[in-house]
Amino acid sequence: MLTRTSPVSVPPAEQHWIDVVSDLAEGFAATVAADDRSGELPVAHLRALADSGLDAAFLPTSHGGEALSYTTLGTVVRILAAAHAAVAAVWLMHMGAAHALVTLSPPPAAAFFAEELKAGKRFSNALSEPAGGNFFLSSQQDVAPVDGGWLLNGRKMFVSGSEIADHFFLNVRVDGAPAFFGATVDDTVSFPPIDQTIGMRATRSRSVVFDGMLLESGRRCSAPAADYANLITVAFAFLSVGIAESALDAVKAYATSRPAGPGSTETLADASWVKSEIGLVWAEVRAARLLAEQTAWLADRKDPQAMANATEAKMLANEVAKKAAAVAVKVGGGSGYLERSPIQRIFRDAQAGALMAYSVPFSQEIVGGWVLQA
Known part of the structure; x- marks a missing residue:
């Protein structure tokens, strides 16, 4: 496609990551039609991105990452989306959830989630609720206080890559106000039959049911800093x-x-x-x-x-x-x-x-x- 020089460019020190993603994207494009027809998650492609070291590179330097720029992030997503939109969507949701948990969690939880990302574990966002629509950041799900935290019973919608997620970044309402948590998938989590979408089928965005999940107080996220960009x-x-x-x-x-x-x-x-x-x-x-x-x-x-x-x-x-x-x-x-x-x-x-x-x-x-x- 015809291109023009942009005034915004990837930092030279980060350009090698663009080369890595561009090479991988060529292989992803070869399966995009088959993945769309099957509607199965492109797990091998997501694993290839993690194995390249890209996921961990977006971590803050304090957690062993390279704190890659948002400019590099956008370029990566654009390249992936042009080759395989579902891979781009699931990867972005994964990285957004992981980065938010590492950035906003209390120090022990932040360190745990950073190590999990570096180990190749999967993350996903569980924010949207039935009838929540655009107000996905203002949860309507009240949770009951119990020893060590709060108890979640409810459903989240359109959770991309949920079936392979190890951890969720999710929100609920505590004492009438929105609250965000890191939650590890356990036997309280189940997946109703999928309602397949007509586009980006391979994201397998679907509902997730939480039946008595403990939201630990030590994993409750703080409010983001004024200059934090999700x-x-x-x-x-x-x-x-x-x-x-x-x-x-x-x-x-x-x-x-x-x-x-x-x-x-x-x-x-x-x-x-x-x-x-x-x-x-x-x-x-x-x-x-x-x-x-x-x-x-x-x-x-x-x-x-x-x-x-x-x-x-x-x-x-x-x-x-x-x-x-x-x-x-x-x-x-x-x-x-x-x-x-x-x-x-x-x-x-x-x-x-x-x-x-x-x-x-x-x-x-x-x-x-x-x-x-x-």
């Missing part, structure tokens, strides 16, 4: 940007290999209407990528505007991914609608970002309010 929030836009870039790559491959018409010596890519469609959407994808990169840049500077910028970036990237995928379907026509075409899978995957909290309609209202009140 990994998922910062990198969410890059997930959709990667999908949008894969849509452009797919439509280019199709259009340059198909004749413009019966007996024509030109390809579909030579048609004026195709060039016109692709030209505008490419600029929009580039704009979404630049806004996402600005979010990472702000987070690396510990700028308090990073989180607001992340909402704007996600909102734009979600919609641009849907538009890029729709253009790919338009150019691909009936061929792009066939199961064997990557276009139909990319189109389904592109819808997911706009539905994930904060959803696009919810974000539009928030951002619109900022603009009107400024």
Whole structure:
């Protein structure tokens, strides 16, 4: 795909991680169609990322990591999403949960979770609740106090990679206020039959039931520092940007290999209407990528505007991914609608970002309010 130089770049000392991920992503792309059809978690790919040392490298230096930059994080997610969106989504949720637990837990728990990540254990977010929607950070699940902590009985929704998770970053309501905990999977955890989604099938996002899980007081997380930027929030836009870039790559491959018409010596890519469609959407994808990169840049500077910028970036990237995928379907026509075409899978995957909290309609209202009140 055509690219332009960005004002935001991965630090030179971290570039080798981009090379590692790029090499791995080529292999991930080879199984993306099969993984989508089967709807099974791409465990081998997730393991390959952990085995490369990438997961541990994002830990703070105080816990033996390299404290890799948010710019590197976003670039990793974008590369993974372009190759295999489900891998990118599950990996980002895993890293976001692990990093939050190491950063926000009391020192003994933080050290434990850091060692677990370095040992290759899996993490996942259990935040969304039935009917919770965009208010996933404001739990409606009250927990009863018991010796050593609180007792959780309830259900969480859309927990990506939950079946292989060893630990959850979850939230409940304690004394009427939101509270976050690190919780280790035990026999109080069960998984109802999965309601398979139409896109990003291989994330196996599903419900998790907690039946009497003890939330230990020693694993209750503190409130984040004012300058703390959650990994998922910062990198969410890059997930959709990667999908949008894969849509452009797919439509280019199709259009340059198909004749413009019966007996024509030109390809579909030579048609004026195709060039016109692709030209505008490419600029929009580039704009979404630049806004996402600005979010990472702000987070690396510990700028308090990073989180607001992340909402704007996600909102734009979600919609641009849907538009890029729709253009790919338009150019691909009936061929792009066939199961064997990557276009139909990319189109389904592109819808997911706009539905994930904060959803696009919810974000539009928030951002619109900022603009009107400024």
